[in-house]
Amino acid sequence: MISASLHRYAIPFHSAIDFKGQTLNRREGLILQLQADGQTGLGEIAPLPQFSRETLAKAQQQAVAVLPELCHTGALPDAATLASVRFGISCALWQLHQPRPRRVSAPYPLLTGSDEQMVAAAADATTIKLKVARRPVEQEVRLIYRLLATNPHCRFRLDANQRWSREQAEDFIAAIPLDRVDYIEEPTASLEDNLRLVTEFGLPLALDETTQQPDYRYQFIAGVKALVLKPTLIGDIATLQRLVEQAELDGVQVTLSSSFETNVGLTAIGQLAAELTPDQAPGIDTLDALQQDLLLPQRPDTPCLSLQQLTPVWP
CATH class of the missing domain: 3.20.20.120 (Enolase-like C-terminal domain)
Structure with missing residues (x-):
């Protein structure tokens, strides 16, 4: 049996960003945590405004609706149809069922600023x-x-x-x-x-x-x-x-x-x-x-929010 929790975050951008004509001052989304047999899997459900077809409200509604089945079966529910929901759940399951250390590919730099x-x-x-x-x-x-x-x-x-x-x-x-x-x-x-x-x-x-x-x-x-x-x-x-x-x-x-x-x-x-x-x-x-990290400190001298500092959504 899998236990699950869903929390909502809102993290300010350092500077406002324009997404196809919509200016955002912060990034909002959901963090899904799954636990079973001493292992933990994390997934992020974060529709991108003006790019995703679903809103965060719709994604949250669907995630909450499918979590009981997910906890019971341990598999991605068919009723999870929204892209961001399917991505977040599948990532959490992937980490939960294959908890080996994973290599992270280094990114190439995105140039910003002056x-x-x-x-x-x-x-x-x-x-x-x-x-x-x-x-x-x-x-x-x-x-x-x-x-x-x-x-x-x-x-x-x-x-x-x-x-x-x-x-x-x-x-x-x-x-x-x-x-x-x-x-x-x-x-x-x-x-x-x-x-x-x-x-x-x-x-x-x-x-x-x-x-x-x-x-x-x-x-x-x-x-x-x-x-x-x-x-x-x-x-x-x-x-x-x-x-x-x-x-x-x-x-x-x-x-x-x-x-x-x-x-x-x-x-x-x-x-x-x-x-x-x-x-x-x-x-x-x-x-x-982003002005803050989540759960695992990623950057020196950058605040990192714990799960307890986020807004609980489920259960």
Whole structure:
């Protein structure tokens, strides 16, 4: 028999973050703790506003409804249908039933802050992630070359979040050294336009938002180099593993990526990356956006909240 507890957290961001037009000052979610035979498993259920299809309220309602069955059967209930709920429960079960020490894949850095701060952060990195389509194309091209002047050997993983028009994407792609770019995540909102950019400019294209669609099923698309999968938006570990295996059979690179989870969720994604995509560093360098850690201290000089400091939800 498994015992379970569900707690709710709210952790402030150091600075407000815009998620597709919704500005958030804090990250909210749920921590699921399962215990059995002296072992503990943790899972994070944290829908990302404007990205997840479900709200946190709906996720909490469903998690509470399925926990009695989960405790009785020790398996992921069929009634857990929301992606964030399935991810959190499957992570907790995975840790509970396979409690061996796990390696966590080291992430590549996500550049944030001023241009000076980004240049300093990129100085010793082999691969960096940079959000683009946030300011005029000319400024972003200049930043690319400034980063390369500081670190000529670094490689880029660029993320436009579908924000460019086709013309803006063309201007950017034509102006940067594509041989230093691993991939660019969905420059425009049109898959057709993105594939034209592959044909006309040699764009190394990665799909991100496309994989988050409710009816997404993997299919090979000529010209797609990589998939960026956010487990919180995908669902349970078995579904994630199936997508990874299908893509890799076609030679498509897969990177696991965060949805601004706490250290609990990011650690789980890092562990999954070490097992499912061991040759690809995960995109989970988002923890420093949060002012506090949860349960297990992750960062020196950063407050860490215990389970007792969170809001109990169940039982």
